[in-house]
Amino acid sequence: MSPLNLTTQALEIIAAIAAAPLFVGWVNQCRAWLQNRSAPSVLQPYRGIRKLFHKDAVLAERASPLFRIAPYMVFGAMVLAAAIIPSMGTRLPLTVAADSIALVGLLATARMFMSLAAMDVGTAFGTLGARREMMVGFLAEPALLMVIFVAALISQTTSLAAIAEHLSSQTLALYPSLAFTAVAFTLVLLAENARIPVDNPATHLELTMIHEAMLLEYSARHLALMEWAAALKLFNYVCIGVALFVPWGVATESQGPLGLLVSVPVLALKLCGAGAGLAVIETVSAKLRVFRAPELMATAFLFAVLGLLVHLLLGA
Amino acid sequence: MVHVPLLLQLVNTCAAGLLLLSFAMLSQRRVVTLVYLLATQGALLCLATLLLAWRTHQHHLYISAALTLGLKVMFLPWLLHRLIRRLDVYWDTEPLLNTSVTMLLGLVIVVFAFGLAQPIAALSSTAARSTIGIAIAVILLAFMMMITRRKAMSQVIGFLSMENGLFFGAMSATYGMPMVVELGVALDVLVAMLVLGVFFFQIREQFDSLDLHHLESLKEKP
Amino acid sequence: MLTLPTTPLDGCLTVIAAWGVIGLAGLLRPHSVRFVGRVLFPLSAVCGLALAVVAARGIGAPATHAVLLIGLPDLPLHLRSDALACLFLTMLGAATTGISLFAGGYFRQGHGAAPGLLCLQYHIFLASMGCVLLADDAYAFMVAWESMALSSYFLVTTQHRLAEIRRAGFIYLLIAHLGALAILLSFGVLQGGSWQFTFDSMRAAHLSPPWATAAFLLALLGFGAKAGLVPLHVWLPEAHPAAPSPVSALMSGVMLKTAVYGVLRVSFDLLGAPPWWWGLVALGVGLGSAFYGVIFTAVQTDMKRLLAWSSIENIGIVFAGLGLAIIFHGFGMGALAALALIASLYHCLNHACMKSLLFLGTGAVLHATGERNLGKLGGLIHRMPWVAWLTLIGALAIAGLPPLNGFVSEWLLLQAFLFAGDVPRAFVDMLLPIGAAIVALCTALAGYAMVKFYGVIFLGQPREPTLAGAQDAGMLERLGLVWLAAGCVALGLFPVQVIGQLNVVTHSLLGAALADPTAHWWLLAPAVARGAAYGPLVFLLVSAVVIVLTLLAVRMFYHRRVRRAPPWDCGFARLDARMQDSAEGFGQPIRHIFQPFFLIDRELPTAFDSKPRYRMSVADRIWRFGYEPVGQAVRRMAELVTVLQQGRISTYLLYSFVTLLVLLALVL
Structure with a gap:
């Protein structure tokens, strides 16, 4: 375990935790620009989180310990996920903890805890949110798994770091199967991160909300952790997308500290692009009815499976 | 993994794009978008033909590509757009099967087509033989789209x-x-298109709608 | 003074005999709950533990034979313990330890049959399962198999005064016998003309491919009926809810696995080299069952019925792994076959732990509240913290979440699916990724069902006022739950050690094994795929460190002030328990999305009803269209026969007379 490995690992975790709210701020800013609104500062999410941490926590009378543990569990899961996604370098000691399948499992664990916590107080909105979250999740999770499988088949391993290593270090090759999976992955990303067209992160419109409905009973530090975890989740998903579809620039095994140094601005650039793209998608599409959301996810799932088949047929 | 030359990779990507567009058409209910998708499919086809022509130095493929471009990317979509405007059919009604089921069936068809293509591909010696499966899948998917829709358009x-x-x-x-066959087919499609255009107006005059279930009433009464 | 038995076979037989003795001891004081519950059941748990230890040590030992000279003349019972049998005996022992402990606290007065009688049936059930696993000839196997079916039938119908339970028992018995018939026929084919019914002679018999196929398909049918594969699954959702919870746990956790054992024994051991397309059949049936099972799991409203459907799903996944192993084996891909089989066996072990745990958890809830209906439960985490937290482990495990055990088998299975690309057969190589997709979908749906199961029972507000008096489980019950939960955690955290043992079993069955699966004691890394690794211990450790650090950081930098207030709920003040999602409500998206699979009967209130009532039931299409017509046809035929029934003695004499005349005329 060389110092460079440890540095990469530490850098990734710290960067993810620190930069996740910034990324959310960036997406919000892009969206505001596109929609001709005056944009909030990119630092706005940090201010929100800071404010929440300072407040007194208000818990519902019936809340059980599960409700109080859940924010920490969800946050912890997201940090661990950030640790195994090769966003800057592939020399990650912690990738032995979990490969890509375990990563999907980890995200599922976070979702399950969040849904259970939402059901804990026993309000109408909480259970509604939990149900809808699971409804979106049960199709999005296998779709994500299939997306990762295509990349895993291309590089003959399920370790995410090894996949990124393989995809970034070979000569330019076009993978038609990745075109399918990229479409599927985008849909999954939108759905899992409570974005339009599946959910609207900006409103509390009761009949349509999913993510917000689950968090209604949270306040102060618990809410801050949940919000932060949501930002981390978005950050993680974008990083997974980057690792699978545009891995160039990531510091590979063969590169020294310089590679790591280069990879930081490269990642920043990719994230800027991804954030802008996300804002465009959110601006041009309309919110779907809740019942259309499973159809969208089914489409994502099918596209991912198609990608797998195309990979087998074309061998690429 | 076998190394595939870049040009062929591009052809493969075009093929994947064709399949993707077929699925998009299967799930799309707006007729205008369908036409756009069709035009894109034609453009991808044209591109794939050009690439293959470039790689294999088969000159007649250039002519096919030009034909595809003129006919399938420009003329037919234009004609269809005109028809849509004049007939005022922007939406197809709810398809016979719901989208998810259609897509699922589509997946089954793709598995079938790919499985079917593997022995054929093994016999063929062309550069792009691995895409035969996709071609079969596109044909079958289009067939299925015709089955599940109600509107003639x-x-x-x-x-x-x-x-x-x-x-x-x-x-x-x-x-x-062979070139002759290809030209013949192109002409056939063109004529079929024109005839169908006339036919649409006739149907609409007769029934005030383009919904094909009206044709069911044309059978002989027992 | 007893001398310790020397071979694993002797050890297992001693335990089985001890179970028999314990069962009979129950008859000494049949009505004493204290004697039966506090003495006999814990003793039985100790025996289970002993069995687990002995059998686990026997996995690596060479196979041993024994011939018992009991039974019919000239038909001695052949017994044999090899790696496969020992593995399943370990599972039986380990699961029984927890279940028996729980049962000691569970059975109380006034539950149908007397406790002593229940104790007898329960232990005969245990002993017969042990015998099934040890049997080495068709005769011993069938005797044990039938006593297993019968003893469990009596256990299912413990509360035989309820018509519903009698009906459930009848369906169970019917399908069990159809299955047994198929197994018997399968053995008949397997002996291959030698008329020797020992398994040894069956191994030696070389069947022609059509006959081998017939034997395999009959075995799949027979064992599939016991395992609850679709479409022979109909007894499961009836019998499991009807039985007392420890019995449901045993049936679902262990008895279903004896069917898996049977299929493995017949296909790999007795038949030898199964052709690949058998695997395709098993894979198809398995995946179909998994999918069908899980969507029905998600829409159930009775907690035990929900778990029963979930068992169908899990058994489906086990059979999918098994089918995959046969496919790979048929194509000569040894390492992958071993991986698939290990995944399948691992899932058997997992399911034994987690499903037993969940069934026992529902048993504790049932005792505390008297309710099985999810619509009348809720908020029990406050009243029953022990049961609630331990059940949470089971629920998370069965949803396939890391670092618990359900995830390990899912991981292994997906690895096997994923690296199957080189299958040299068109269509099959295209179908396998679809299989992976279905497994992934089923796991995610299981997560959905488990959120519903757990959330509706333990979280939220109590839906009935009576729930406020619910009592947490007693000491013995808690011990049982803790044992099984610990099993879930251990199987999740130490997969390498378990796989090291499973590898021995696959080696004995397939002749192929994973190369060096225990290279790192903490890292699960089958050499099939480069760099694919999962280290549950690291996973848990890092998560724990991150969570604790977060907690400490929040405490250090900010404050830990907490205020309690009424729920916010968007400012709605008059919240009551009926405003939460009911079980029906939570299942609604699944009903909506997978509508074609269900037979939904719904009564909706109109806007003008003064007393609006909403009624909805989801039925199984296979029952309605597959079984009911057959049942009606049988009934109609039976009605035709009633024409003969006249009630006059002279008519009956006439029948005998005519029969006699006809027979005489035939002989003439």
């Missing part, structure tokens, strides 16, 4: 998409059909 679009698949299949299996 979407069925015509399905028909044209099927022709795209056929053309692509011929190209991947044997570098295209």
Whole structure:
């Protein structure tokens, strides 16, 4: 375990935790620009989180310990996920903890805890949110798994770091199967991160909300952790997308500290692009009815499976 | 993994794009978008033909590409747009099967087509033989789209998409059909299109709608 | 003074005999709950533990034979313990330890049959399962198999005064016998003309491919009926809810696995080299069952019925792994076959732990509240913290979440699916990724069902006022739950050690094994795929460290002030328990999305009803269209026969007379 490995690992975790709210701020800013609104500062999410941490926590009378543990569990899961996604370098000691399948499992664990916590107080909105979250999740999770499988088949391993290593270090090759999976992955990303067209992160419109409905009973530090975890989740998903579809620039095994140094601005650039793209998608599409959301996810799932088949047929 | 030359990788990508567009057409209910998708499919087909022509130095493929461009990317979509405007059919009604089920069936068809293509591909010696499966899948998917729609307009679009698949299949299996056949087919499609256009107006005059279930009343009464 | 038995076979037989003795001892004081519950059941748990230890040590030992000279003349019972049998005996022992402990606290007065009688049936059930696993000839196997079916039938119908339970028992018995018939026929084919019914002679018999196929398909049918594969699954959702919870746990956790054992024994051991397309059949049936099972799991409203459907799903996944192993084996891909089989066996072990745990958890809830209906439960985490937290482990495990055990088998299975690309057969190589997709979908749906199961029972507000008096489980019950939960955690955290043992079993069955699966004691890394690794211990450790650090950081930098207030709920003040999602409500998206699979009967209130009532039931299409017509046809035929029934003695004499005349005429 060389110092460079440890540095990469530490850098990734710290960067993810620190930069996740910034990324959310960036997406919000892009969206505001596109929609001709005056944009909030990119630092706005940090201010929100800071404010929440300072407040007194208000818990519902019936809340059980599960409700109080859940924010920490969800946050912890997201940090661990950030640790195994090769966003800057592939020399990650912690990738032995979990490969890509375990990563999907980890995200599922976070979702399950969040849904259970939402059901804990026993309000109408909480259970509604939990149900809808699971409804979106049960199709999005296998779709994500299939997306990762295509990349895993291309590089003959399920370790995410090894996949990124393989995809970034070979000569330019076009993978038609990745075109399918990229479409599927985008849909999954939108759905899992409570974005339009599946959910609207900006409103509390009761009949349509999913993510917000689950968090209604949270306040102060618990809410801050949940919000932060949501930002981390978005950050993680974008990083997974980057690792699978545009891995160039990531510091590979063969590169020294310089590679790591280069990879930081490269990642920043990719994230800027991804954030802008996300804002465009959110601006041009309309919110779907809740019942259309499973159809969208089914489409994502099918596209991912198609990608797998195309990979087998074309061998690429 | 076998190393594939870049040009062929591009052809493969075009093939994947064709399949993707077929699925998009299967799930799309707006007729205008369907036409756009069809035009894109034609453009991808044209691109794939050009690439293959470049790689294999088969000059007649350039002519096919030009024909595809003129006919399938420009003229037919233009004609269809005009028809849509004049007939005022922007939406197909709810398809016979719901989208998820259609897509699922589509997946089954793709598995079938790919499985079917593997032995054929093993026999063929062309550069793009691995895309035969996709060509078959595109044909079958277009066929399925024709089955599941109610409006005549979407069925015509399905028909044209099927022709795209056929053309692509011929190209991947044997570098295209003989020129005469190809020209004949192109002419056929053109004429069919024009005849169908006239036909639409007739149907609408007769029934005040393009919904094909009205044709069911044409059977002989017992 | 007893001398310790020397071979694993002797050890297992001693335990089985001890179970028999314990069962009979129950008859000494049949009505004493204290004697039966506090003495006999814990003793039985100790025996289970002993069995687990002995059998686990026997996995690596060479196979041993024994011939018992009991039974019919000239038909001695052949017994044999090899790696496969020992593995399943370990599972039986380990699961029984927890279940028996729980049962000691569970059975109380006034539950149908007397406790002593229940104790007898329960232990005969245990002993017969042990015998099934040890049997080495068709005769011993069938005797044990039938006593297993019968003893469990009596256990299912413990509360035989309820018509519903009698009906459930009848369906169970019917399908069990159809299955047994198929197994018997399968053995008949397997002996291959030698008329020797020992398994040894069956191994030696070389069947022609059509006959081998017939034997395999009959075995799949027979064992599939016991395992609850679709479409022979109909007894499961009836019998499991009817039985007392420890019995449901045993049936679901262990008895279903004896069917898996049977299929493995017949296909790999007795038949030898199964052709690949058998695997395709098993894979198809398995995946179909998994999918069908899980969507029905998600829409159930009775907690035990929900778990029963979930068992169908899990058994489906086990059979999918098994089918995959046969496919790979048929194509000569040894390492992958071993991986698939290990995944399948691992899932058997997992399911034994987690499903037993969940069934026992529902048993504790049932005792505390008297309710099985999810619509009348809720908020029990406050009243029953022990049961609630331990059940949470089971629920998370069965949803396939890391670092618990359900995830390990899912991981292994997906690895096997994923690297199957080189299958040299068109269509099959295209179908396998679809299989992976279905497994992934089923796991995610299981997560959905488990959120519903757990959330509706333990979280939220109590839906009935009576729930406020619910009592947490007693000491013995808690011990049982803790044992099984610990099993879930251990199987999740130490997969390498378990796989090291499973590898021995696959080696004995397939002749192929994973190369060096225990290279790192903490890292699960089958050499099939480069760099694919999962280290549950690291996973848990890092998560724990991150969570604790977060907690400490929040405490250090900010404050830990907490205020309690009424729920916010968007400012709605008059919240009551009926405003939460009911079980029906939570299942609604699944009903909506997978509508074609269900037979939904719904009564909706109109806007003008003064007393609006909403009624909805989801039925199984296979029952309605597959079984009911057959049942009606049988009934109609039976009605035709009633024409003969006249009630006059002279008519009956006439029948005998005519029969006699006809027979005489035939002989003439």
